[in-house]
Amino acid sequence: MTERSVGLIGLGIMGQPMARNLLRAGYQLTVATRQRGKAEAFAKENSHLGQVEAVETPAAVARNCRTIITMVTDTPDVEAVVRGQDGILTAAGPGSIIIDMSTISPRVTRELAAEAATREVHWLDAPVSGGEKGAIEGTLTIMVGGAETALEKVRPILEAMGRRITYFGPAGNGQAAKLCNQILVVGNLLAVCEALTFGAKSGLDLPTLHQALTGGAANSWALEVLGKKIIDRDFKPAFMVRLQQKDLRLVLDAAYENQTPLPTTALGHQLFSIIQGEGRGDDGTQSLARIFERMAGLESD
């Protein structure tokens, strides 16, 4: 166990490229996944990048490393990995730091941080935006909640994976900031879908429209990137509908808890559910445009 030892639990679309960037930065990794064999396969395939060991359980990761990253899908996944049987907290020693980079409930985050604190384990919530592309390129935006002293200890580790690291205050605040990000993402996408559908129904040439509107006060990342994909009929996922829906459920649950009305976000959540109902939850979020096109009576491909 050295200062260069980092544990990582979760090797999905995001976890794998993040792990590779940690190896390239010289960290010695201990990895575990809940799906048997996945960690071993990863360790074998990536041993050329650096020192990486696969172990069986989160507890085994915590015995190897004082800094443990979790990158799993949803709130119950983090709960299982942290406080379940063979979870991190069964083995983590005092002074250990858990960095949860998953996007989960701010409220449960505060609960987990409090539980960790009773064992003198620090908690940082550090959810990311930037998607698979940002994970591969090491350019993730990282929104951090928890003790600032803990953040400063692990900042170099985060810098191996991301570019813009922002501290937001106590545990849970990183998750709340990430949820703000998702509110913007869905609202901007709704606007793109409505504008392009109205434009198509009005007989406008959409590439011309896109070029004109990206230059002014109507512009957004969603218009630039997702708008272009919609016009090009490219519905491959940069970010899958089912993961967006998971995040929007987190947003709406948190907004219910702190009593914030979010009618636009709720509208987006409802309309995305049409795509899920069709069994196309693995499509990219920009496929929301097809729902608008169909509602407007346009042929959709």
Next chain:
Amino acid sequence: MTERSVGLIGLGIMGQPMARNLLRAGYQLTVATRQRGKAEAFAKENSHLGQVEAVETPAAVARNCRTIITMVTDTPDVEAVVRGQDGILTAAGPGSIIIDMSTISPRVTRELAAEAATREVHWLDAPVSGGEKGAIEGTLTIMVGGAETALEKVRPILEAMGRRITYFGPAGNGQAAKLCNQILVVGNLLAVCEALTFGAKSGLDLPTLHQALTGGAANSWALEVLGKKIIDRDFKPAFMVRLQQKDLRLVLDAAYENQTPLPTTALGHQLFSIIQGEGRGDDGTQSLARIFERMAGLESD
């Protein structure tokens, strides 16, 4: 009457700076307004910039100039100026070009263009985005519908007022493109209002949040510019609620006509009406945030 003669009807927030830019570019202006004395005052105040003459009626403008710009508020205003008593069409000769830079109904635009065509008068709809600032700086985005040959004749005139001039096809298409712009503007603003309100209710520091989110996939012009004003509690108008509402009514009327469902845009229109109901229609559109703050039980200033 020379090729450098341009007529301009409407000297409001937009028309005045546009007129000054035409004078600076060396055009000889004939101006008229429906409000008596306003054109005369403008001519007197701006005679140092170039040759500018005030006349009494749109018909008098059309007798002086073969190119006539209209920059008035709404559909009925353009109709009055074009086909009313002493309107442009009572006097415009064959080959004249009317450039309507107001934001009005695409359907009425097509009707007016057809009526103009019976008198061999060309119609260009050329609504703008960029607001008062863009008008002053001569950097307006101009979205053009009508005959492309007519556009090419007047392009230098438009270039004196704007930077990005895009041709969208037949009459009405410029207006349709402008309405797409407004759909995006309102959806992006709704997203900003919801994200900042949720962030405030979650106890986040809003300037920190703003800085983090403008760097990634959540970003928009609305977040950058209007989000900053909301955080700074600056509700002065860059674009007034009552003008935004006029444009959204045009959007929703046109969407009703071409049967495009626009739930997000309709939501924005409804919520803006709260501000109008309070008699604050002259506030900037970013004051929509105060409605969300109040709905969420936050103290608003």
